[in-house]
Amino acid sequence: MYTEKKDYTLFETVLRLDDFIKTNFTVVQNNNPELSDIEYIIKNRTSSQFGILKTYAYYLTALKVDYEIVLTANRYTYKFDPEFYNPSMLRDFLIYIPAEQKYLAPDRPEYRFGEAPFNILGNKAVFINKNLEYYFGEVEQADPLFSRIKRKTDITFEEDMLHAKISMIQEYYGHWSVTNRAVMAWSTDQNIKDFEDYLTSSGIEDKVVEDFSIENGEIMQLEYNKPFRTISTITSESILEEAGDSYIFQIGKVIGTQSELYQETARLNPIEMQYPNQYDYTITVHIPDGYEVEGLESLNIDKRYLSGDGDVLAKFESGYSLEGNKLIITIQEVYKSVTYDLDRYEEFRTVINAASDFNKAAILLKVAE
Numbered sequence: 001m002y003t004e005k006k007d008y009t010l011f012e013t014v015l016r017l018d019d020f021i022k023t024n025f026t027v028v029q030n031n032n033p034e035l036s037d038i039e040y041i042i043k044n045r046t047s048s049q050f051g052i053l054k055t056y057a058y059y060l061t062a063l064k065v066d067y068e069i070v071l072t073a074n075r076y077t078y079k080f081d082p083e084f085y086n087p088s089m090l091r092d093f094l095i096y097i098p099a100e101q102k103y104l105a106p107d108r109p110e111y112r113f114g115e116a117p118f119n120i121l122g123n124k125a126v127f128i129n130k131n132l133e134y135y136f137g138e139v140e141q142a143d144p145l146f147s148r149i150k151r152k153t154d155i156t157f158e159e160d161m162l163h164a165k166i167s168m169i170q171e172y173y174g175h176w177s178v179t180n181r182a183v184m185a186w187s188t189d190q191n192i193k194d195f196e197d198y199l200t201s202s203g204i205e206d207k208v209v210e211d212f213s214i215e216n217g218e219i220m221q222l223e224y225n226k227p228f229r230t231i232s233t234i235t236s237e238s239i240l241e242e243a244g245d246s247y248i249f250q251i252g253k254v255i256g257t258q259s260e261l262y263q264e265t266a267r268l269n270p271i272e273m274q275y276p277n278q279y280d281y282t283i284t285v286h287i288p289d290g291y292e293v294e295g296l297e298s299l300n301i302d303k304r305y306l307s308g309d310g311d312v313l314a315k316f317e318s319g320y321s322l323e324g325n326k327l328i329i330t331i332q333e334v335y336k337s338v339t340y341d342l343d344r345y346e347e348f349r350t351v352i353n354a355a356s357d358f359n360k361a362a363i364l365l366k367v368a369e
Helices: 010-024 038-044 049-062 175-186 189-198 251-255 342-359
Strands: 068-072 092-097 102-104 124-128 134-138 148-157 164-172 208-215 228-236 240-243 246-249 277-286 291-294 301-306 312-323 326-335 363-367
Touching: 010 049, 010 102, 038 049, 049 092, 148 251, 164 175, 175 189, 175 228, 189 208, 251 277, 251 342, 301 342, 312 342, 326 342
Parallel strands: 148 277
Antiparallel strands: 068 092, 068 124, 092 102, 124 134, 148 164, 164 228, 208 228, 240 246, 246 363, 277 326, 291 363, 301 312, 312 326
């Protein structure tokens, strides 16, 4: 758990403890009382689900780290309500470190010390301290920008204009990075191949992946929220359509397949996101010599969902600038809340559909006059 360094921060100490337990102890589904006995667990490194919670408590106490046990539930299964207390709902356990405002998830091998798992985030919980005093609270995300995707895309065209070349650097943070690392660590070869397709402009059916690599792919990362990073280059003929002496370039497909809410059926339940998240994209199109671009108005989109105080709770905003032979497009899509009001569904829908609308955007590469 410890190497040559002696002056670990509290975050580093708890992070290393979390990784040590998850890589050295086995949790089994068994009611054998020995699996909840701390001496047996430490000696044999095998425990029950309750026993592993005791293991964390044992080591945290030894390290003199103040903690609170959190009893809660998967919010997709049970909406825990302290006003109508039902202990049978409390089927998930976390450990909260108040000094760091972060959580340990003992039964989630894909997570390391940080924010709570997304399926628990936003639910109510019972917090119990070492004196067995308790209070009700919400499992909150301390870092509002925990989950986000940063993407830089560079697009060039061959001289014969037969295909577009798309080079992309993507950084996935937060729950995105947790999911990506888990897929790469535990999936079959075929599932990993399908996942790599998703990570390289999903929705471009004829794409050829020329190069693809991953950085920071291991589940254990020593830095808080270190991004899962991909570097890729693909080519595609289908997104470049000949139109006489000009070419229609389906620029929107570069951002990948998007969710949409075009259906007109009445919605009965409030909107619930997996987790707050943000997307920041920069797309640079290198305009070929002898060409100019038209149809750029479709790249300007601004749809927002505001709070009563005027704060942005969700938005899709895109725009462009021309710098010499470069068309530079910027996109920011933001969802700051886990839940959105049912009676404002139409406002929320316009934000979601704005991303889908951009996905359909095209520009014209025209021979310069």
